[in-house]
Amino acid sequence: MDSQREAILEVRNLKKYFPLTKGIFASLFQRDEAKYVRAVDGVSFEIGEGETVGLAGESGCGKTTTAKILVRLYDPTEGEIRFQGENIAHFQGSLLKGFRRSAQMIFQDPYESLNPRYTVRMTIEEPLIIHQIHDAQEREKQVYEALHIAGLRPPMDYMERYPHEMSGGQRQRVAIARALVLKPRFVVADEPVSMLDVSIRAGVLNLLRQLTIDMGLASLYISHDLSLIRYICDRTAIMYLGRIVEIGPTEGIIREPKHPYTQILIESVPVPDTDHRRSATQIAGEIPSPIDLPSGCRFHPRCPKVVSFCRKDPPSISQVGHNHFVECHLFR
Amino acid sequence: MALLDVQNLRTFFRIQAGIVRAVDGISFSLEAGENLGLVGESGCGKTTTAKSILRLLPSNGFIPEGRIFFKGVDLIPLSKESMRKVRWRDISMISQSAMNALDPVYKVGDQIVEAIRTHETISRSKALTRVEELFSLVGIEHRRMFDYPHQFSGGMRQRAIIAMSLALNPSLILADEPTTALDVIVQDQILRRICELQQKFNASMILITHDISVVAETCHRAAVMYAGKITEMGKISAILKVPYHPYTMGLKNAFPSILGEKFDLISIPGFPASLTDPPQGCRFHPRCPFSVDICRKNEPPFIQIDPDHFAACHRAKEADELRKYAAMKETWGNGDKAS
Amino acid sequence: MNRRQHQMLSRLSKEAKRQFGILRQDKLGITGIIILLAFCALAVLAPFLAPHDPMETQKRQNGTIARMDPPSFQFPFGTDRLGRDIFSQVIIGTRVAVLVGFLSALMVVFIGTNIGLISGYFGGKIDDLLMRFTDIVYGIPFLPFAVILVALLGPSLTNIILAIVLITWRSPARVIRAQVLTLKQRAFIEAARVSGASNWRILYRHIAPNVIPLSFVYGALSMGWAVLTEASVSFLGYGDPLLISWGKIIFMCYVAQAITVAWWWVFTPGLAIMLLVLSGFFIGRAYEKVVNPRLREK
Numbered sequence: 001m002d003s004q005r006e007a008i009l010e011v012r013n014l015k016k017y018f019p020l021t022k023g024i025f026a027s028l029f030q031r032d033e034a035k036y037v038r039a040v041d042g043v044s045f046e047i048g049e050g051e052t053v054g055l056a057g058e059s060g061c062g063k064t065t066t067a068k069i070l071v072r073l074y075d076p077t078e079g080e081i082r083f084q085g086e087n088i089a090h091f092q093g094s095l096l097k098g099f100r101r102s103a104q105m106i107f108q109d110p111y112e113s114l115n116p117r118y119t120v121r122m123t124i125e126e127p128l129i130i131h132q133i134h135d136a137q138e139r140e141k142q143v144y145e146a147l148h149i150a151g152l153r154p155p156m157d158y159m160e161r162y163p164h165e166m167s168g169g170q171r172q173r174v175a176i177a178r179a180l181v182l183k184p185r186f187v188v189a190d191e192p193v194s195m196l197d198v199s200i201r202a203g204v205l206n207l208l209r210q211l212t213i214d215m216g217l218a219s220l221y222i223s224h225d226l227s228l229i230r231y232i233c234d235r236t237a238i239m240y241l242g243r244i245v246e247i248g249p250t251e252g253i254i255r256e257p258k259h260p261y262t263q264i265l266i267e268s269v270p271v272p273d274t275d276h277r278r279s280a281t282q283i284a285g286e287i288p289s290p291i292d293l294p295s296g297c298r299f300h301p302r303c304p305k306v307v308s309f310c311r312k313d314p315p316s317i318s319q320v321g322h323n324h325f326v327e328c329h330l331f332r
Numbered sequence: 333m334a335l336l337d338v339q340n341l342r343t344f345f346r347i348q349a350g351i352v353r354a355v356d357g358i359s360f361s362l363e364a365g366e367n368l369g370l371v372g373e374s375g376c377g378k379t380t381t382a383k384s385i386l387r388l389l390p391s392n393g394f395i396p397e398g399r400i401f402f403k404g405v406d407l408i409p410l411s412k413e414s415m416r417k418v419r420w421r422d423i424s425m426i427s428q429s430a431m432n433a434l435d436p437v438y439k440v441g442d443q444i445v446e447a448i449r450t451h452e453t454i455s456r457s458k459a460l461t462r463v464e465e466l467f468s469l470v471g472i473e474h475r476r477m478f479d480y481p482h483q484f485s486g487g488m489r490q491r492a493i494i495a496m497s498l499a500l501n502p503s504l505i506l507a508d509e510p511t512t513a514l515d516v517i518v519q520d521q522i523l524r525r526i527c528e529l530q531q532k533f534n535a536s537m538i539l540i541t542h543d544i545s546v547v548a549e550t551c552h553r554a555a556v557m558y559a560g561k562i563t564e565m566g567k568i569s570a571i572l573k574v575p576y577h578p579y580t581m582g583l584k585n586a587f588p589s590i591l592g593e594k595f596d597l598i599s600i601p602g603f604p605a606s607l608t609d610p611p612q613g614c615r616f617h618p619r620c621p622f623s624v625d626i627c628r629k630n631e632p633p634f635i636q637i638d639p640d641h642f643a644a645c646h647r648a649k650e651a652d653e654l655r656k657y658a659a660m661k662e663t664w665g666n667g668d669k670a671s
Numbered sequence: 672m673n674r675r676q677h678q679m680l681s682r683l684s685k686e687a688k689r690q691f692g693i694l695r696q697d698k699l700g701i702t703g704i705i706i707l708l709a710f711c712a713l714a715v716l717a718p719f720l721a722p723h724d725p726m727e728t729q730k731r732q733n734g735t736i737a738r739m740d741p742p743s744f745q746f747p748f749g750t751d752r753l754g755r756d757i758f759s760q761v762i763i764g765t766r767v768a769v770l771v772g773f774l775s776a777l778m779v780v781f782i783g784t785n786i787g788l789i790s791g792y793f794g795g796k797i798d799d800l801l802m803r804f805t806d807i808v809y810g811i812p813f814l815p816f817a818v819i820l821v822a823l824l825g826p827s828l829t830n831i832i833l834a835i836v837l838i839t840w841r842s843p844a845r846v847i848r849a850q851v852l853t854l855k856q857r858a859f860i861e862a863a864r865v866s867g868a869s870n871w872r873i874l875y876r877h878i879a880p881n882v883i884p885l886s887f888v889y890g891a892l893s894m895g896w897a898v899l900t901e902a903s904v905s906f907l908g909y910g911d912p913l914l915i916s917w918g919k920i921i922f923m924c925y926v927a928q929a930i931t932v933a934w935w936w937v938f939t940p941g942l943a944i945m946l947l948v949l950s951g952f953f954i955g956r957a958y959e960k961v962v963n964p965r966l967r968e969k
Contacts, residue, residue, distance in 0.1 A: 058515035059486075071865050100867040112858035117880050119682070127866040136675070160678075167603055178866070197373040198542055202586045203599035224515060231588040231597065254590060268520035269590045270545035274569040276591065278549075280524060283517060286485050 008218045009047040009070070009186060014079035016040040016065055020291065037290050039065040041242035043079075047186070050216045054233030054250060056226055056265075060287055061239040063222045067188045070220065071105045072096060083186070101131055104179040108191040110171035114163040120147070121159040124178045131182060146177035149214075151207055169200035173207070180211065187219045193228065205232060226269050230254055235323070238262045241290055241298045248324030258326045260305045297329060305330060333404055334361040335536050336385070336504060341398035343377075343384045352607045354380040356560035357397075359634075362536050364503065367527075369547030369568060370540045371583075372557035375604050378540045379428070381557075382506040386425055387415050402504070421451050424497040428509040433493060434481040441477030444496045451500055466495035469529055471521075487518035491525065498529060505530065508540045523550055544587055548572060553640070556580050559605035559615040562634075566641030576635075576643035576651040578620045581658035601665045614646070621663045622647055622654050690884070690961045700957020703891075706950035713762060714769040721759035725915055728754040742935050749935035751920075752927045760920050761939045767828065767916040768898050768947055775835045775897035780890040783840040784882065787847025792855060792874050802848070808841045814903055821909045828911045831904055835897045843889035850882050884962045888955050895951030902944050917944050 017036040040062045047053045055063045068074045070081060072088070081089045088099045107113035114123055124146055128139045147155035150173040163171055172192060179187055189208065193201040209232055212219055223229050229236055230250055237247040238259065246259040257263045264283045271278070282304040288294055294301050300310035309315075309329045318331040343355040355377040362368050370378040383389050385400055387407065400407045407418065427433060435443060444466070445459040454462075464474050470491040481489060490510065497505055507526065511519040527550055530537050539551055547554050548568055555565040556579065564577040575581045585598040602619035605611055614632050617623040626646050635648040647654065657663045694700050713720065723729055729737045729750060736754040740746055748758040790801040817834035824830045854860065855878070863873050904910060905918025906925070917940035924936040960966045 058517060068861075073861055073864060097867045100865065105862070105865045107858045107862060109858055113862045115859045115863075115877055117686075126863070126868070130867045130869075130872070175862070178862070197604070199373060199582060199586050199600040201599070202597035203601075205588075205597055206599070226516070227588040227590040230590055231594065264517060266590065268517045270520070270523075270543070270549050271589055271591050272545040272548045272572060272584070272587050273589070273591070274548050274572060278520075286487065 006049050007046040008049045008084060009220075010080070010082040011046070011066075011070070012044050012080040012082070014040055014043045014066065014069060014081065015077045016062075016069055016074060017077045035291050038242050038293060039290060040069065040076075041293075043239070043242070043244055045237055045244060045247060047218045047220060049185075049218055050212065051235065052212055052219045052221055052233045054221045054223065054229035054236035055239060056223060056229050056236055057239035058224060058265075058287065060241075060290065062242040062290075063239050064190055066239075067105070067190050067220060067222050071103055071188055072099070073105075097131070101182050102184045103186045104182065104184040104188070106172075106175055106179050106187060106189045106192045109195055110168045110175060111163070111195070113175050114171055116163055119160050119162060120152075120166075120174050123174060124181050127178060127182050142181055143177075146181040147174075149180065149211065150174070150177035151203070152177065167200075168196050169204060172196060172204055176204075176207065176211070180215065180217075183215065185216075185218060187217050188222070189219060190222045191224070192221075194223070194225065201228075208232065226254065226266060238265065241288070241293065243298065243327065245299065245328070246324075246326045248321060252321055252324050256321075258320045258324070258331065259328050260303050260330075261299050264304075297327075334401075335364045335366075335403065336362040336538075337399075337401040338381075338385070339399045339401070341381070341384060341395070341400060343380050343389065343393060343395050343398075345390075346392045346394070347608075350608045353560050353610060354393075354607055355384065356610070358555075358557070358560075358562045360555050360562065360565060362504070362538065364536055365531070365534050366553065367530070367537045367539060367551040369551035369554035370538055370557060371542065371544055371547055371554055373542055373604065375559075375607065376557040377560040378557050379508055382425060382508055382538065382540055385506065386419055386423060388419075388425075417451070420447065420497075420502065421500045422502055423504045423506065424500070424502040425506040426493055426497050426508065426510045428512065434489060436481050439478050439480055440484065440492050444492070444499055447496055448499050462499060463495070466499060467492075469498070469532075470495045470525060487514055487522065490514060490518075490522055494522070494526060494529070498533065498535075501533060501535075503535055505535050505537045506540070507537060509542070510539075511546070512541070512543075519546075526550070544572070544583060545589075556583070559610060560607060561615055561644065563616065563645070564641075564643045566638065570638065570641050574651070575655065576637055576641070576648050577616075577645045578622050578654065578658065579616050580643075581655060582619075582664065585658070585664075596661060598661050598664050614644075621657070621665070693961050693967060694957050696967070697957035697960060699953040700960075703950040703953030703957065706946055707954065710765055710769055710947050710950070714765045717762050717766050721756075721762040723756040723759045725755060725759040725763045729756055730754070739929065739933050741933075748939040749933065751923065751933070751936055752929060757920065757936060757939055760915055761917065761943050764915045764917045764920060764940065765943070767911075767914050768901065768943070771828065771832055771835070771901045772894040772898045772947065772951070775832055775839065776890045776894040778832075778836045779839045779893040779897075780843060780886045782836065783843030783889065784847050784879075784886045786840065786844040788851055788874055788879060788882065790844070791848035791851025792870070792878060798848075801844075805841050805844050808838060811838060813838050814900065817900055817904050818907055818909055821904060826909045826911055828914060831901055831909075831911065832897075834904075835900050839893050839896055843886060843893075846889065847882050847885060850885055851878055854878050854881055884958065888958045888962060891951050891955035891958060893951075895948040895955070898944065898947050898951070917941075 016039050018039060020035045020037065043066055045053065055066060057063050065074065069076050076089050079089065080087050083099060083103065091099055121143055124143045125139050128142060133139050144155045147158055152158045152170065152173050192208065193204050196204060205228065211217060221229065221233050233250045235248060236250045236253050237244045238261065240261050246253060246257065246262045253262060254266060257266050267278055284302045288301065296312045297310045297315050300306050303310065307329060315327050315329045317325050317327050320326050320331055338361065339359050341355055341358050345352040345354055358381065370381065372378050384395060385407065395408055398408065402423065407415065434440060441460065441463050444463045445456060448459045448462060463477055467474055467477060472488055472491055484492060510526065511522050514522065523546065539547060541547060551568050553566060554568040554571055555562045556571065556577065557563065558579050564571055564575065564580045571580060572584065575584060582600040588597055600619055605615045611618050613629045614627045617627040620627065632644045632646045634642050634644050636642050637648060729746065731737045737746060737750045738754050739752055740750045742749045746756050746758065748761065750756055786801055790798045816838060820834040821830050860873060860877055863877050901916060902918030905916045906922045908922055910916055910919045910922065920940040921937055924930055924933065930937060
C-alpha cells in the first residue's frame with residue numbers, strides 16, 4: 001500500500017463501528033451481544049505529498065465514513081491516522097484545532113454546505129477568524145486571493161453575495177475557496193461535482209486538478225463515478241463493505257482490474273459510445289447488510305469466481321503489479 | 333401512424349416574477365417499440381415535457397399552445413376523467429423520486445394491487461397473481477410482496493416501481509431519471525431490465541436523463557434539450573459521432589469516459605439561460621463560441637441534415653468545420669466568468 | 672471595525688426588509704401589527720390621552736355623581752359604581768398590558784431559545800436533564816400556578832410577570848430544540864466543525880441565527896398569553912393593587928355585582944384584551960410564513 005512519494009497521510013487498520021441501539025424491551029429481555037454496523041472495518045492506505053488518491057465504491061461501502069473520520073468529524077473506533085508523522089486519531093482541543101488548519105474538506109452538496117445566512121465573505125473569512133488571524137486587512141487579502149484562485153473573478157463581485165444568489169457551480173467554488181483559504185496540506189473531496197450540472201462539472205474538476213498541482217495538495221477524492229476518478233486520481237482504492245479490496249495506480253486498475261468486484265464495477269459503467277457493447281454483469285444478489293457480514297471473504301456470496309477458501313477464510317493482501325494490491329484468494 | 337406525436341408544445345408556469353417558459357415550442361414523434369432519449373441539464377424542460385404528456389402539471393402550470401397526439405388522439409383537450417383513463421393504462425411514468433413514490437405504511441404488493449384495481453375491474457386475487465408475474469419479470473422474490481418499502485433496498489424499490497409502471501401493460505413508458513440515484517452496478521441491472529421488458533411488451537419509452545452514456549446504451553434516438561427547446565435530434569449514434577449543434581459538441585467535451593484516451597474536460601462557460609427572460613434569438617447564443625449576428629436576432633430553424641437528424645442552428649451547414657474547433661479548449665474560453 | 676459594523680447593519684436591514692416583504696402579504700399580520708403599534712402608542716401617551724383622571728369620581732352635567740352611567744358623549748364608555756370614567760381606566764390600563772406583554776415575551780423567548788439551543792445541540796445527559804425538567808414544567812397548570820405564586824409572594828406586577836415567564840418558556844424550548852436537532856445535521860454545520868469552529872461558535876453563530884425567526888413566532892404568541900394571564904390573575908383578584916389593569920376593571924365590576932347590569936363596564940376592557948391578544952396571535956401566525964416558506968402564497 002505504499003506510494004512512491006513521501007507519505008503525508010498514513011491510515012492503519014482504521015475501523016468505525018456504529019452501535020445499534022436496542023429498544024428498552026429488547027435490551028431487557030434479550031441477552032445477545034450488542035450489534036454493530038461495521039461501516040469501516042480495517043482500512044489501510046497512504047497518501048503521498050501532492051498525490052490524489054481516489055476512494056471508489058457503491059453506497060454503503062464506507063467511503064464517506066472513512067472521509068469523515070480523516071477530518072475528525074467522526075472519532076475512529078480503532079486504528080491510526082498518521083498525519084505528517086503524528087497520530088491524530090485521538091487529538092482533542094488545541095491539537096485538534098492545529099490539525100484542522102492543515103486538513104480540510106469539500107462537501108458534496110453545494111446547496112447545503114454553505115450557511116444560507118452568511119455572505120461569501122463571511123463564509124471564507126470564518127476559518128481565518130477561528131485560527132486567529134487577527135488583522136482584518138490581512139484576512140480581507142486572503143479571502144480575496146482564495147476567491148481568485150477558485151475562479152470567482154473579480155472577487156469583489158462575489159464577496160457580499162448570499163448562497164441563494166449564486167449557481168451551484170459558483171457555490172461549490174466558494175466551498176473550495178473556504179477549504180483552501182488556510183492553505184492546508186491535505187483536502188478530502190466528497191463527491192464534489194455529483195450535484196452539479198454536467199457542463200459545469202468539467203470546470204470544477206479542472207480547477208481541483210490545477211489547484212492540486214499549484215498548491216502541492218494531497219487529496220482524497222471520494223466518488224462512486226469511476227469515470228471521474230479516472231480523470232482526477234493518480235491512485236485509487238476500491239472499497240466494498242468497509243474494506244479496501246483493491247488499490248493501485250488508477251489507469252492500471254481500470255485497464256486491468258484484478259479483483260472480481262472491481263471487474264464487475266468497471267464493466268457496469270456506461271460509456272457514451274454506441275459501438276461499445278458491454279456484456280451483462282454476472283453479479284448475484286444484493287449488497288449484504290454491514291451488520292451481519294458474510295463469513296470469510298465478504299464478497300463471496302456474490303462473486304462469480306468464488307472458490308472453496310472464500311467461504312471460510314478472509315483473504316490476505318497480495319501484490320499483483322507495481323504498487324498494485326488486491327485482497328482476494330485468487331491471488332494467493 | 334406514430335404512437336406519440338408532439339407538435340409545437342409549449343408549457344409555461346406562472347410565478348411571482350412572471351412566466352417561466354419551461355417548454356417553448358418542441359416537436360418530436362415516437363414510433364411503437366422505439367426508445368427516445370430526452371437529454372439535457374437541469375431546467376432544460378425534459379421533466380416538464382413528460383409531465384405535460386401526462387397532464388400532471390402543478391396548479392400554476394398551463395399549456396398555451398401545442399398538440400400531443402397519442403394513438404391519433406390529442407391529449408391536451410381531453411377531460412380530466414378521460415385523461416385519468418389514459419394514465420397508467422396507456423402511458424405510465426417512472427419518476428425521479430420513485431423511491432419516495434411508495435407509501436411507507438402500506439405493503440408494496442398491496443400498493444401495486446391498488447394501482448391495478450383503480451384502473452381495471454379485476455378481483456384482488458387475480459391482481460395479486462399479476463403482481464407475482466411482474467415481480468418475476470423484475471427479479472424480486474414473490475414473498476417480498478408482503479414487505480414494506482423500508483425493507484426494500486434502493487434498487488429493489490426502483491424495480492418495484494418499474495413493476496408498477498408495467499402493471500397495466502402500457503404502450504408508452506416515461507422514465508424520468510430512473511437510475512440516477514442508484515449505484516452503477518444496480519443502474520446497469522435496472523437499465524437492462526427496463527429494456528428487456530420494454531421489448532417484451534413492445535412498449536415505447538422516453539428515457540429522460542442528463543447522462544448521455546445511459547442514452548447511448550439504451551436508446552435508438554435522442555433529442556437534446558436546452559432552455560425549453562430541442563437543439564438536436566436524431567439517432568443517438570449520429571448525434572454522438574457527428575454532432576451538428578454547438579451545445580451537443582460542448583456536452584461531449586464534458587463527459588469523462590472510462591474507456592479510450594484521456595482527454596481534457598472542457599466546460600461550457602456561462603450560465604443556463606433564464607426561462608423567465610430568455611435570450612433573444614438562439615437561446616444558446618450567449619454561451620456559444622460560434623455565435624454570429626444572426627444568432628443574436630433570429631431563432632434558428634430546425635434544419636434537416638439527414639432523414640433522421642435535425643439541428644436547430646444557423647450554422648448547421650458548417651458543422652464539420654466547427655466540430656474541429658469544438659474539440660479545442662481555447663474555443664470555449666478560459667472561463668473568466670466562472671459558472 | 673467600523674466597516675464591519677456597517678456591514679452587519681446592512682445585512683440586518685436587508686434581512687429585515689426581506690422578512691417584512693413576506694409579512695406584508697398576510698393581511699391579518701398587518702392588521703395585528705397595526706393594532707399592536709396603536710396599543711404601544713396608547714401606552715406611551717396614556718396620561719395625555721385619558722380625558723379624565725381614572726380614579727376620580729366624575730359628575731354629570733346636572734351635578735349628580737355619574738354613577739353607573741351607560742356610554743354617553745361625556746363618558747364614551749360609561750362609568751363605574753364609583754362614578755369613574757371607564758374609558759380613561761382602559762387607556763391607563765394599556766400601560767400595564769403592554770409592559771407585561773413585552774417584558775414577558777422577551778424573557779420567555781430568551782430563556783426558551785437558549786434552553787432549546789443547548790439541549791438540542793449538546794444532546795446526551797444535558798438534553799435529558801433539560802427536557803425532563805421541561806416535561807415537569809409542562810405538567811404544571813398555568814393559571815393555578817400563577818395564582819398560587821402571586822398569592823404566596825404578594826400581588827405585584829413583578830410577581831405576575833415572574834409567574835408567566837416561569838411557565839411559558841416551556842413551549843419555545845421544545846420547539847426550538849426540535850429545530851436545532853434538524854439543523855445540527857446540515858452540511859454547513861459539519862463544514863464549520865471541519866474549519867475548527869468551537870461548539871459555542873457553531874451554536875451561536877450558525878445555529879442560533881437560523882432559529883431566531885421561530886423565536887419571534889413564540890415571542891408574539893407569548894405576548895398574547897402573557898396579557899391574557901395577567902388579565903385572568905387580576906380578574907381573580909390577585910392583581911397589583913396599586914395599578915389599573917384591564918383585568919382589574921372587570922374584577923371590580925364583578926365585585927360590585929354589576930356584570931348583568933352594566934355591560935359597558937366589562938365591554939371596553941374585554942375588547943381591549945381581545946384586540947391585544949389577537950394582535951399577538953396574528954403576528955405570530957404571519958411570522959410563521961417567514962419561518963416556513965411553504966406557508967407563503969405563491
